[in-house]
Amino acid sequence: MSEITVTRRPHIADQVPALVSVITPPALGALTPLLEPGLAALTAAATVCGSAAFATHYIGKVPENALNATGISDVLTAQRSTLLGSSLLTTMAAAPGAFLGPAYADALLVGFLDPASVSGLVSAAWWSAWGALTYKLRPALAARKVRIPAPAQTVGPGTGALGPQGLFKVWADHISGENGAHPGQHLVGINVADEAWQGIVEAPQGKAVNVTAEAVGSAYRVPAACVTFTPGDHPGEQYVTVRRTPPAELDPTTMEGMWARMVRPKVMPGTHLKDAQVDPATGGWVAWVVADDDVPSVPVPDRKQLVGALRSSMTLVDYQPHASDPRRGKIRIMEKNPLEDGVPFPGPHVLEPSKGGYIAIGRGVSGRAARLQLFDPALGAQHIFIAGVTGSGKGGVVQIVALAAHLAGMAIINGDPKGSSNPDIEQMAAYSATGDATIKSLRVAYALLQYRIKESARLGRKNFKATPTCPWVMVIVDETHMITDASTEEGKEAVFILDKIAALGRNLGMTLLIVNQAVNADKLGGSTALRTNVIQGGAMVMLRTDSAQSNLITVDGFEGIDPGAIPAAWSAEDEPLVWSDDVPLNDPARTFGLGYVGSPGEPVQMMRTWILESAAPHIRHDAIIWPADWPAWEDRHDIAEIPAIGDTGYATSNNTSPSPADDEFMPPLSIQFTKTPAAPTADAAVLACFDDGSLEATKEDIRIITGLNDKTLSNTLTALVKNGAIERLKPGLYRKTP
Known part of the structure; x- marks a missing residue:
């Protein structure tokens, strides 16, 4: 037999006596010695009488009518052993304390701190008994989870146990019959499936079908939201569909239900979710946002309102409009943003352009590469x-x-x-x-x-x-x-x-x-x-x-994006309502x-x-x-010294000799990462500076001798050092490698 886990919470009628049984022994044990002698003696006497009464009840000698008069006879019977134990512990603490004073109370309540003494042993035994009493009362003190056999499934009209004939009979008895909700509106055809059944409703000639979802739901014992109607060939005909289980949007624990309850009414009216599923990339949910049949397109959401409605934060919600279908968008609600930890640069290979000239500059929340286009081979x-x-x-x-x-x-x-x-x-x-x-x-x-x-x-x-x-x-x-x-x-x-x-x-x-x-x-x-x-x-x-x-x-896809709402740092711990110097300050990570x-052609999504x-x-x-x-x-x-506009505006050089012809070209993908080396003239000029027998030369001397500009000279020196032709002794000083 299958089992289910349920939470059992104690009733207040059980909880109050249990709390009194736990609190009374140490409370009266500590307070009685501090009372006036007369009041202390009266309290001690009351505890003795209580112990006697609960002992009488424990052995079953209290009359039935006396127990019924209390109104909680069942509780007194169920807790008779713990009530007796609590009263005895209270008497043991209060009665001697009333006559021996605070010294006795101290010895009893804290004597266990000196276990080698007689009072320490007595104190330890007393507290052990009190602990056993409290443990026994735990079901009456707080809620707890227990395993119980799963209840048997009950079969009703809406569960699908009925066959076509049974469905027809329910309709005739409660809807189309003389005493039904809509007399004369007959169910004339039916198709039964696993998740739902569908039928054809016909009204008397000259009248329109006016059967309501509430009437059908009441007849078949399903929520009205499980009943939908679609038009037939004429006003006197409609198709009715009855789901056996409520749709996901009625369950507030599902993503569809959360959307229907919190987002659809005010943020994105006329939309619903489709194909909601767990997103392994984020640990959250991902789903299509789809426009209802009577809505032409998905409205552009205000991202702040969308995040607020979903009870989340700006870095944990991503909405992505569909690139070509205005009736769809993609919503992603994350447990943790996978971009928070950052993605180290994988290497130059990720920057190699595709055939269409696209490069990956980072990673999106979906795991897809975030790409932009450097060039288009055709455009x-x-x-x-x-x-x-x-x-x-x-x-x-x-x-x-x-x-x-x-x-x-x-x-x-x-x-x-x-x-x-x-x-x-x-x-x-x-x-x-x-x-x-x-x-x-x-x-x-x-x-x-x-x-x-x-x-x-x-x-x-x-x-x-x-x-x-x-x-x-x-x-x-x-x-x-x-x-x-x-x-x-x-x-x-x-x-x-x-x-x-x-x-x-x-x-x-x-x-x-x-x-x-x-x-x-x-x-x-x-x-x-x-x-x-x-x-x-x-x-x-x-x-x-x-x-x-x-x-x-x-640009398509940026609708509704608020760049000012991108936080400067990832979500940190909530600021405490009242500040204390004991609260550690954690450094937030920047975004x-x-x-x-x-x-x-690329989808616009949150990326890093x-x-x-x-x-x-x-x-x-x-x-x-x-x-x-x-x-x-x-x-x-x-x-670079001549302004492009004005009287001295630059005119193109008279040298219009064409560049080497190479009209037959595909984007230079095959050669982009194996480039032809630059002409060696600059290299040769620099190396020539060391041919006169000089062991060392400064960068300034090389620049004067070669006439190279700073940019070219710096690049040439860096390349020669890298190739091992020369070595840099210190910044600005070079020597030819032996």
């Missing part, structure tokens, strides 16, 4: 916008994207108005300008853009096709708001250049990576076109930032890199970027790519 370069306040992990995302571009054979032009926000990116870049000189990087990028525009027109190219000598180019602009101040001439120039690259760069193989704290137009020099071209024309990475940014992002990423402290170990200094298709690349430092 060209894809722009990227990264938004997040200081401390949100913005720099880490930029570093990962830049490393992916570098390893994929893209030429990087870097601009950093803050000045050395990320030195590793400077090491990957073909050209980099920081601080007040950042505008120079944009001028170089703009000159390259102009050249590629003319080359595209000359060659009649419709779509960009990258080659090893005409690579993809990534233009990185960190803290963009610092260089797009429209009140300055350089700010106007920066906005002009960025607008041009955003509008024209895709078809010319030039990716624009905008990195900023916000996406407001006023933070981008007032250019809404720049924001639209970058976000709509590529990928969006949204980290923690201002809540108002959510209204400015029109850097936590946010959302959206890219064409790889944890990569420094990209330096993965940089290939011997494979820094530059736009070799541009003949004026050697003049880039001069070009």
